[in-house]
Amino acid sequence: MKHRLSLKRYHYLLFFLPSLLGMLAFYLVPYLASFWYAVTDAQGTFVGMSNFEDVLTSSSFLTAVGNTARFMVVCVPLNIVVPFLLAYLLYRGGKQGSPLVTLFMLPLVIPTGATVFFWRVIFDEYGLVNNIITRLGGQSIHWFQSEAALWVIVLAFLCKNIGFNLVLFLTGLGYIPREYYEVAAVEGAGWWKTLRSITLVYLAPSFSMVFLMSIINSFKIFREIFLLFGNYPYQSIYMLQHYMNNQFAAANLQKLSAASTVVSLIIAVVVFLLLRGQKRLTKA
Numbered sequence: 001m002k003h004r005l006s007l008k009r010y011h012y013l014l015f016f017l018p019s020l021l022g023m024l025a026f027y028l029v030p031y032l033a034s035f036w037y038a039v040t041d042a043q044g045t046f047v048g049m050s051n052f053e054d055v056l057t058s059s060s061f062l063t064a065v066g067n068t069a070r071f072m073v074v075c076v077p078l079n080i081v082v083p084f085l086l087a088y089l090l091y092r093g094g095k096q097g098s099p100l101v102t103l104f105m106l107p108l109v110i111p112t113g114a115t116v117f118f119w120r121v122i123f124d125e126y127g128l129v130n131n132i133i134t135r136l137g138g139q140s141i142h143w144f145q146s147e148a149a150l151w152v153i154v155l156a157f158l159c160k161n162i163g164f165n166l167v168l169f170l171t172g173l174g175y176i177p178r179e180y181y182e183v184a185a186v187e188g189a190g191w192w193k194t195l196r197s198i199t200l201v202y203l204a205p206s207f208s209m210v211f212l213m214s215i216i217n218s219f220k221i222f223r224e225i226f227l228l229f230g231n232y233p234y235q236s237i238y239m240l241q242h243y244m245n246n247q248f249a250a251a252n253l254q255k256l257s258a259a260s261t262v263v264s265l266i267i268a269v270v271v272f273l274l275l276r277g278q279k280r281l282t283k284a
Contacts, residue, residue: 051258087166115156
């Protein structure tokens with residue numbers, strides 16, 4: 001009887017079993033298989049770190065890493081600061097339900113193909129932007145075949161992701177008690193001290209989530225780049241996803257798996273440091 005009661009106490013774990021089996025089937029097993037490919041050759045012979053050395057010394061991989069890092073350095077901070085400022089201004093003005101929020105959310109529900117067509121119409125050689133530039137007496141810019149291609153992708157990324165982060169920040173701001181701001185105003189605290197001591201502190205979890213989502217979404221920009229520029233775009237926007245896609249197309253599973261493992265480890269370290277920093281900040 002006692003044994004039956006102890007089993008009944010843990011019966012709720014059965015509800016986690018389908019999710020656990022799904023993670024094993026679609027995440028853990030493929031990852032272990034990918035790691036096996038990374039340490040073997042095409043014949044299945046163990047080669048140790050040889051594939052990793054080939055990847056880390058490959059000029060195309062290093063170019064892709066550099067371009068991806070540059071893209072993230074530009075996009076991730078902008079994707080945090082811009083929606084935060086918009087959310088803060090809307091919150092302070094009591095406009096959380098403004099139609100502006102809906103407007104920023106629209107790119108999330110528009111199909112990628114439609115958005116790509118939109119950016120092509122705007123930045124094509126004979127598109128809207130070049131038409132305006134030439135009418136003003138300037139010289140048209142080859143947006144898709146020059147260093148300017150990076151800024152096209154940056155703009156496309158921000159337009160698609162600002163809305164989601166805006167909602168996250170508005171939600172976080174809504175959980176901050178109004179009384180804190182009232183007390184700060186009574187004590188004569190200025191807007192900067194209120195922002196630094198109340199808003200930013202209580203929004204630490206929101207900032208962490210937005211930072212993490214911005215990193216994840218920065219890898220998803222490959223769809224737009226691929227549809228706009230193809231397999232081999234201009235060198236400044238040749239990303240890690242291009243390298244992996246080309247290795248997959250060439251059936252080079254060894255280099256593909258090694259590159260995927262390296263990127264996964266980098267992301268895991270970043271997420272670990274982020275969560276650890278958030279935990280310390282919360283305790284403080």
